[in-house]
Amino acid sequence: MPPGPIESDREARETLEHMRGGPGSVLVRHFRFEGKGAPTRFLILEIPPGAAEGNHVHYADDRNGTGAYEEFYYVISGRGLxxxxxxxxxxxxxDYWHxxxxxxxxxxxxxxxxxxxxxLTVVLRDPARTGPA
Known part of the structure; x- marks a missing residue:
């Protein structure tokens, strides 16, 4: 597709093995919007049978270095837990949840x-300050 306001996700895919420690591989499509959506990111997760995004936590103070992300999920198709x-x-x-x-x-x-x-809509928050400013 020629450059313009409409983007395609065909070039922005990656396969993550054991995403967040989960079993199997997950196809992730990134919608980058040339960075215009920051601090928000938009993704599509395609999780095949037997695979998962593993359980994880995004802390307000980013103590584990994974980013202080709130996440908003919307199921397009399929069934999950x-x-x-x-x-x-x-x-x-x-179904959708925060x-x-x-x-x-x-x-x-x-x-x-x-x-x-x-x-998946991911919103990066400023890490909380854990000590005196």
Whole structure:
């Protein structure tokens, strides 16, 4: 596609093995918008049967170096199991949820045959100050 205001995700894909410590591989599509969306990022996760985005936490003070990200998930297709905190919830197409800072989150495909496709909006927050300014 020639340069213009419409972008294609065909060039912005990567396969992550054991994403966030989860089993299998996840195809991630990045929508970069030439950096115009910062501090927000948009992604599509395609999680095949048997794979998962492993449970992880984004802390407000970024103590583990993964970024102080809030995440907003929307299931496009498929069925999965979403972890929020210590609870796990079944999710399917049309379901959405917010994973705030300091809360564990993860997502696994729960279907034996269909890919779980999820739109993920990630918002980077300024790391909280942990000491006197």
């Amino acid at each position: 979403a972890t929020l905190g210590v609870e796990t919830y079944p999710v399917a197409a049309g 994973a705030p800072l300091d809360m564990a989150r993860g997502l696994a495909n729960a279907d034996p045959a269909e890919v779980l496709k999820v739109h």
